[in-house]
Amino acid sequence: MKRSAAARRERPPDADEFSIAGVSLWRRIADEIEHSIARGVFKQGGKLPGEIEIAARFGVNRHTVRRAISALAERGVVRAERGSGTYVETRPLAYPIRRRTRFSEIVGEAGRAAGGRLIASQTVAADGDVARRLKVKAGVPLVRLDTLRHADGVPLCAATTWLSAERFPDAARVYTASQSMTRMLAHFDVRDYARRRTDVTAGLADAADANSVPVLVSRTRFAADRVSLVVET
Amino acid sequence: MKRSAAARRERPPDADEFSIAGVSLWRRIADEIEHSIARGVFKQGGKLPGEIEIAARFGVNRHTVRRAISALAERGVVRAERGSGTYVETRPLAYPIRRRTRFSEIVGEAGRAAGGRLIASQTVAADGDVARRLKVKAGVPLVRLDTLRHADGVPLCAATTWLSAERFPDAARVYTASQSMTRMLAHFDVRDYARRRTDVTAGLADAADANSVPVLVSRTRFAADRVSLVVET
DNA sequence: ACTTATTTGTTCGTATGTATG
DNA sequence: ACATACATACGAACAAATAAG
Numbered sequence: 001m002k003r004s005a006a007a008r009r010e011r012p013p014d015a016d017e018f019s020i021a022g023v024s025l026w027r028r029i030a031d032e033i034e035h036s037i038a039r040g041v042f043k044q045g046g047k048l049p050g051e052i053e054i055a056a057r058f059g060v061n062r063h064t065v066r067r068a069i070s071a072l073a074e075r076g077v078v079r080a081e082r083g084s085g086t087y088v089e090t091r092p093l094a095y096p097i098r099r100r101t102r103f104s105e106i107v108g109e110a111g112r113a114a115g116g117r118l119i120a121s122q123t124v125a126a127d128g129d130v131a132r133r134l135k136v137k138a139g140v141p142l143v144r145l146d147t148l149r150h151a152d153g154v155p156l157c158a159a160t161t162w163l164s165a166e167r168f169p170d171a172a173r174v175y176t177a178s179q180s181m182t183r184m185l186a187h188f189d190v191r192d193y194a195r196r197r198t199d200v201t202a203g204l205a206d207a208a209d210a211n212s213v214p215v216l217v218s219r220t221r222f223a224a225d226r227v228s229l230v231v232e233t
Numbered sequence: 234m235k236r237s238a239a240a241r242r243e244r245p246p247d248a249d250e251f252s253i254a255g256v257s258l259w260r261r262i263a264d265e266i267e268h269s270i271a272r273g274v275f276k277q278g279g280k281l282p283g284e285i286e287i288a289a290r291f292g293v294n295r296h297t298v299r300r301a302i303s304a305l306a307e308r309g310v311v312r313a314e315r316g317s318g319t320y321v322e323t324r325p326l327a328y329p330i331r332r333r334t335r336f337s338e339i340v341g342e343a344g345r346a347a348g349g350r351l352i353a354s355q356t357v358a359a360d361g362d363v364a365r366r367l368k369v370k371a372g373v374p375l376v377r378l379d380t381l382r383h384a385d386g387v388p389l390c391a392a393t394t395w396l397s398a399e400r401f402p403d404a405a406r407v408y409t410a411s412q413s414m415t416r417m418l419a420h421f422d423v424r425d426y427a428r429r430r431t432d433v434t435a436g437l438a439d440a441a442d443a444n445s446v447p448v449l450v451s452r453t454r455f456a457a458d459r460v461s462l463v464v465e466t
Numbered sequence: 467a468c469t470t471a472t473t474t475g476t477t478c479g480t481a482t483g484t485a486t487g
Numbered sequence: 488a489c490a491t492a493c494a495t496a497c498g499a500a501c502a503a504a505t506a507a508g
Contacts, residue, residue: 085493315505318474
C-alpha cells in the first residue's frame, strides 16, 4: 500500500488507517513502534529494522520515521547509533536519593553490574561555587575527576567530582582501580559519608560529608530516561 | 574533507564564521542563538525572528534552523508556538522538595504571583496505586482534580490530585475560588500537611499526610525547563 | 464576523557525510 | 575496500494555528 503525497491529499481527514485522525503521522508511527516494543515484537536491547525498512513498512518517507524515532530516542525508549542501528533501551533504574546513597549499592541491588570509568582527571584551582561548598579558599589545588558510571555496561550518569588534592593525592588511579567512589574514599580512610544537599536540575549536584568536613563536591548528570530519582522524606 | 553543500560552498573549512569546524551546522546555529539570548539580543519572553528570516541571516535552509530551535526548545531555552512565533523562555525557578513544600509559598517568595487554574474535575472510583497510597479500598469515590499551576501566568506544572469525595465534597469549586491547594485544604479544616514520599521521574508524584491519615495523592508534572527541583537532606 | 497574511508544523523528495562492521 | 545505517543539509509543498486587517 503506497501513501504518496498525492494519495494523502485525497484522503479525508476522518478516514485513517491508524487510530486517531488529526494526529501527525510521525506521532502515530512513534506510538506503533513503542507498542511493538511493549508487546515484545522488538526486544529489549534488540535492534530495530533500518529506517528505510520501517518507512517502507508504514508507507511513509524515511524522514517521518526519523522524526518518530527521534521522539522515542528523546524519551530514552530507543537509542540510535550511527553506522550500526537503532536499539531498544533497557528500562529505567530507580535511584533513591538518601543521605547514604551509594551508586554501586543501588545498581548492585537491582541485579546489575556497577562500574565506573574514568574519562579524565586533572588538578585545578578551587573555584567559586565548588570552593564555597568544600569550604576551602579559592585557589586551593583540587583533583577533578570526570567519570562515567554504568550498569551492565549501559551508561547511567556522568559525574564530575572535586576533591582536595592534598588529602586525596592520586584519586584518579585509585578510582580507576576500584571502579567505585565509595571504595576510592575508603582507600583514603573515609569510612562513611552522607549527602548534604542535592539539586535536581538538568542534572544533579550533590555534596557529601565525612567527619563533619566536606570532602567532596560532585555534579552528576543522569540519563533522565534511564534513571528514576526517588526522594523519600 | 569535502564540503560541497551549496550554502557552505563559499566557506573554507579553516576560516569559519562560527567557532569550531567539524560540528554540525545546526549545533553552531543553536549556540549562536543561545548566545544571542545570553547577550540580551533576544530578551526574556521576547520573540525570535521567524525561521525563514533566521535561515536567511545564517544562509542556511529553514530546516537547519528548525533543528537548532528544536534543540533549544527541548532544553527549555525557547518555546515555539505555531502560528505565532518562537519565544525566549523565562529562567527556572528553584523548587525545594521538603516535607512542607507549598507551591504558593515558593512562587511567592520568588517574587512572582502564584496561581492555579482548574482544568477538569470529576468523581472517580479509587484505583490500584492511588487507593493503596490513600489507604482506602478500591472503588471508594474520589474527587480528581486536574490543575495547572502557574507563576506570573507562566505554567510551571500540571498536577492531578485525588481526594476523598466524602471528606472534600466540592473541592473543585473551593480550589477554583482559592487558587491554592493549601487554602483549599484549610477550608476543609486541614491546618497542616506534609509530604510523605516523592518520586521524581518524568514528573513527580507525592503523597501528603494530615493527622497521620493520608488525605491526598497527587501527581505533578513539572516543566522541567522552568523548574529546578532542590532536595535537601 | 470574515478574510488574509504570517508563522510554525508536517511530509515528501534528494543528495551527501560519516561511522560501523 | 565495500556495503549498510544513521546524520546532516538542502529544497518544495501543504497544513494548521494565530494574528492582523
